[in-house]
Amino acid sequence: MSMLANRNRMVAGTVGLVGIFLLALTLAAAALLWTTRQTALADSEEQEVRFVSGAVAALNRSLLGVDVLLASMDSLLGLSGLVQEWIDEDNASRLIRGVTEQSLIVRYVALVDPNGRVVASSHASGSGLQVNLPDGFLSETMSQPVSTLTISAPVVSFASSERVLYLARYIKMADASKMLAVAQVEIPVLTSIVIQGVDISGLEVTLERADGQLLASVPNQERLLGTRLPPFTGIHQGATQATRMATRLTGAPGIVVTRPVLYQDMLISASIPEAAALDEWRTQRDFIISVSLVFTAMILAAAGFAIWYMQRLQHARLGIAHSKNTLDQALESMVSGFVLLNAEHQLVSWNQRFLEFYPWLASCVQPLLPFEAVLNASAMDQFPQLDEEQRRQWIQRHMTQLLNAQGTHEQALPSGKAIQITVRRTPEGGRVIVYQDVTVLREAMVEIEKLAFYDALTHLPNRRLLMDRLEHATASNARSGRYGALLFLDLDHFKVLNDSLGHDIGDLLLQQVAQRLKTCMRAEDTVARLGGDEFVVMLEDLSSRSVEAAAMARHIGEKILEALNQPYQLAAHKYHSTPSVGVTLFGATALSSADLLKQADIAMYEVKAHGRNDLCFFDPQMQATINARAQLERDLHAALKNNEFELYYQPQYTLQGQVVGAEVLIRWHHPERGMVSPIEFISVAEESELIMHIGQWVLRTACEQLAAWRTQPAASALQLSVNLSARQLQQREIVAQVLSILEETGAPTHLLKLELTESTVLVNVDESIAKMGQLKAQGVHFSVDDFGTGHSSLAYLTQLPLDQLKIDQSFVRNIGLKPTDGVIVQTIIGMARNLGLEVIAEGVETQLQQEFLAEHGCTLYQGYLFCKPVPLTAFTTLLAQTQQPDAITQ
Ligand SMILES: Nc1nc2c(ncn2[C@@H]2O[C@H](COP(=O)(O)OP(=O)(O)OP(=O)(O)O)[C@@H](O)[C@H]2O)c(=O)[nH]1
Incomplete structure (x- = not known):
């Protein structure tokens, strides 16, 4: 709408502008026409004025010549001294002829008496030819008070039948009578004098008297000659300006200039009809009008084009606006x-x-x-x-x-x-x-992925995802040489549940089993549902030792068994379900995922075959090992309960042979197997919580002994070294535990020496240092066992609150055999001294070793050379036999 109004406004503006242009053009053209017209008229006027001036001058000159000719008659003929009768007519005629012939404009001159008789003339017949003067001309001329040139009205010549004018003046004779000297001038001659060869278009020239009597005219107007034209009234005859009035001859509107002649009230007028004056101007006019019309046409064409262009533009704009509108709508939608x-x-x-x-x-x-x-x-x-x-x-x-x-x-x-x-x-x-x-x-993609890789019922990874992960895990374990395990689970008698309580209840059980399995696992493990009541657990990166990996897998398997054995609440039903678990290890040998799954499946069927609700390894040898370890663990539990452990004491000696303390070493009296070596059971214990319990038992027993010795002078100063395993030191509450055992038993704190291995401390250095620092502050002593076998201990040695370094028996054993070990031993001793630490050598078995150690500054010894680990009673006896040093002060 506004665009339309805009367009109309523009068109109206253009039309207005064109109107103004055309008006201006018209005015300019009109002004030009008027100016050129005025100029043309003024040019004509000027021409006329110039012409009339020239004509008057020429006529005056001619008339004056005639006047002089006529006046000269007196002297020529001597008339003033004669009377008419004395005139020799022939001679006079001859004289007159002579002067007449010299005149250019006069054709005939005569001397006429008052009666009109020709006395003498220039004509060949002399006085014989009569002259037909107009009526009254003679008397009028004669009656002039003073002789002046008189001009007659036009008459027809008596001789040539031409229109002529007579010019006359009288001459006084001796007797005062008058004679008339008459000259005949042909009007054409006169007009040619007036015209002077000028050719002005449309020019009308009149020679007339003041009363309007026409004497001669150009062009010749025979019928008007002698008649009276309307006289000039109100026009100053001497004025140089032209007057706009009717032309003298044709009466057409024109420009008229009039000038008086010197003689007898005569004047010359020149008239140019306006039409003739504007002849040239009309051509200009036509040209101006044509140009204006061309301009008008051009302006109109330009305006038309502009309007057409604006309409086109408007059209285009409308099109663009429409397109934009459409585009906007499209963008918005x-x-x-x-x-x-x-x-x-x-x-x-x-x-x-x-x-x-x-x-x-x-x-x-x-x-x-x-x-x-x-x-x-x-x-x-x-x-x-x-x-x-x-x-x-x-x-x-x-x-x-x-x-x-x-x-x-x-x-x-x-x-x-x-x-x-x-x-x-x-x-x-x-x-x-x-x-x-x-x-x-x-x-949707997440959902698709879920559907593709996850089980819809339990949201656990499905077989596909499991196989994929298993593929990766086996490849990565094959590279790293570490072991993982695959646990294949199948619920026992699940069919019965389905059949008795229905599929939905079966589903509930599957969901709860999935939930429990997830809570048993680490985040990096995979729990998958293969379908039906079959689940698979994949444990990655368990250990680099197969036995250890198997033990860990068994632990987790047992955890699963225990978890899945807990009662279920399935809707309104309480239900008890058990699983059968088959286990296989993967890592060392590159088996396909399908084969691995098959192995675990076979192992699971083994369980089914043997009564269900159990766990079984695929490899019979592994199964046997695992069984043995499991048995050992069970036995260790029982040992703790039945007090089957005993502490042995290995005395520690000074150079002088005095016993300063002992390292306590655990021994296990198995009810069936007899004495079991710690080498066999400590590693198994360390894989479970058992090590804590055993460690605590050792610590408590040693502390109880220290407390018991307080009252025995021979033993009251003895220090007992107790080994602390890595797992024990990593326990958060170890400091409190040790302190509470010390307090409960009443053992002197400074007599307890905790032995740590380098690797034990290095598990978590900062935390270990902090814990050791706390115990040290309470007086507990620390010794580093197996010193020298580690590699990075030196860096931390100064930070650990140590009291003693124990040279590892492997170095001691090689003294004298392997020179580098001898050097290491010397270095350890030197280092201990520098740090102000005690140094003790373990495993001293020969005199040579002892001497080497003594020579290089080692002051304390432990080993078979002196005494092997012995039960308490033997140790007490030994004490009694050896001399004891002064009590160790705190
Ligand atoms: N509720 C439920 N049942 C299923 C589903 N998929 C398979 N089953 C049923 O699970 C049962 C699997 O039984 P089996 O493992 O073959 O046999 P079982 O009764 O568990 O006996 P054992 O495995 O030998 O102890 C069959 O009855 C299947 O119909 C499922 O998604 N939901």
Whole structure:
């Protein structure tokens, strides 16, 4: 609507402008016409004035000549001294002829008496020819008071039949009578004098008297000659200006100039009809009008073209507006967000959907807003915690991503939506960015993946995913040389449940089993459901030793058995279910995933075959080993309960042979197997919680002994060295435990020496140092066992609150055999001294070894050379036999 009004306004404006142009053109043309017309008239006037001046001058000259001729008659003929009768007519005629012939304009001159008789004449017949003067001319001339030239009205010549004028003056004779000297002038001669050869178009020239009597005219107007033209009234006859009036001869409107002649009230008029004066101007006029018309036509054509062009333009604009409207509608109806940036990366266009995705931008977007400002608004809204520099970097990063991006990338919005952003470069260097909500697609993909890789009922990984992970695990374990385990579970008599309580209840059990399995596992383990009541647990990266890995797998298997043996609540039903578990190890040999699964399955059937609700290894030898270890663990539990352990004491000697203390060593009196070596059971105990209990038992027993010795002078100063395993030291409550045992038993703190191996301390150095520091502060002593076998201990040696270094028996054994070990022994001793630590050598078996050690500054010894570990009674006896040093002070 407004566009239409606009168009009408423009058309009206153009028409108005054209009107003004045309008016101006018309006025200019009219002014030019008027001016040229005036100029043409003025030119004619000027021409006339010039002509009339020339004509008057010429006529005056001619008349004066005639006048002089006539006046000269007196002297020529001597008339003033004669009377008429004395005149010799023939002689006079001859004389007159002589002067007449000299005149250019006079044809005939006569001397006429008052009666009109020709006395003498220039004619060949002399006085014989009569002259036909107009009536009254003679008397009028004669009656002049003073002789002046008189001009007659036009008459027809008596001789030539031509129209002529008579010019006359009287001459006084001696007797005062008058004679008339008459000259006849042909009018054509007179007019030729007046015209002077001038050729002016349309020119009318009259010679007339003041009363209007026409004497001669050009062009010749025979019938008007002698008649009276309307006299000039109100016109000053001497005026040089022209007068606009009717021309003298034709009466047409024209320009008239009149001038008086010197003689007898005569004047010359020149008239040019306006039509003739404007003859040339008319050509100019026609030219001006033609040019104006051409201009008008051009202006009209230009205006027409302009209007046509404006209409076209308007049409095009309407088309563009329509297209834009359509485009806007299309953009708004797009399900995708849309943004168009120009080459300067400023906003040019965007749609509502874009603002729906990024609602915080609604208040800031505007045309030509730099896209950096858009990102800034996003950063401010979404990450208010960022400082200015961080925000700048964030914007920079996203800007770079946008400018370099070709193709698509995804963005997760705080609203939870997943937006796929497609950036395309425009030919002008701008960007088209399309934002597509792919949330549903992503969810669907997750769902598809779930369906493909997860079991719908339990949400556990399905067979496919399990096989995939198993593939990776076997490959990686084959590389690392570590072992993993595959546990195949099948619920016992599940069919019965299904058949009795229904499938739905069966499903509930499967779900709860899945739940329990998950809680038994580490995050990195996989629990999968193969289908039916079959589950598989995959344990990765258990150990580099197969026996240890098998033990760990068994532990976890037993944990699963225990967990799945707990009663279930299935809707309203309480239910007890058991699983059968088959286990196989993977790692060393590269078996296919399918084969591994088969092995675990076979092992599981083994369990089924032997009564269900148990665990079985695929490898019979492994099964045997595992069984033995399991038995050992059970026996150890029993040993603790039945007090089957005993402490042996290995005395520690000074150079002088005095016993300063002993290392306590555990011995196990197995009810069936007899004495079992610690080498056999400690490693098994260390794999479970048993080591804690055994360790505690050792510590408590040693402390009880220390407390018991307090009252025995021979033993009250003895220190007991108790080994502390890595697992014990890693226990969070170890410090409290040791202190409470010391307190409960009443053992002197300073007599307890805890022996740690280097590797024990190095498991968690900072924490170990802190714990040792706390115990040290209470007076507990520390010795590093097996010193020298580790590699990185030196770095921490100064940080550990140690009292003693124990040279490992492997070095001692090689004294004298392996020179490098001798050097190591010397180094350890030197180091201990430098640090102000005691140094004790273990495993001293020969005199040579003892001497070497003594020679290099080792003061304490332990080993078979002196005494092997002995029971308490033997140790007490030994004490009694040896001399004891002074009590060790705190
Ligand atoms: N509720 C339920 N039952 C299923 C599903 N898939 C398979 N089963 C049933 O699970 C049972 C599997 O039984 P089996 O493992 O072959 O036999 P069982 O009764 O457990 O006997 P043993 O394994 O020898 O102790 C069959 O009755 C199947 O119909 C399931 O998704 N939901």
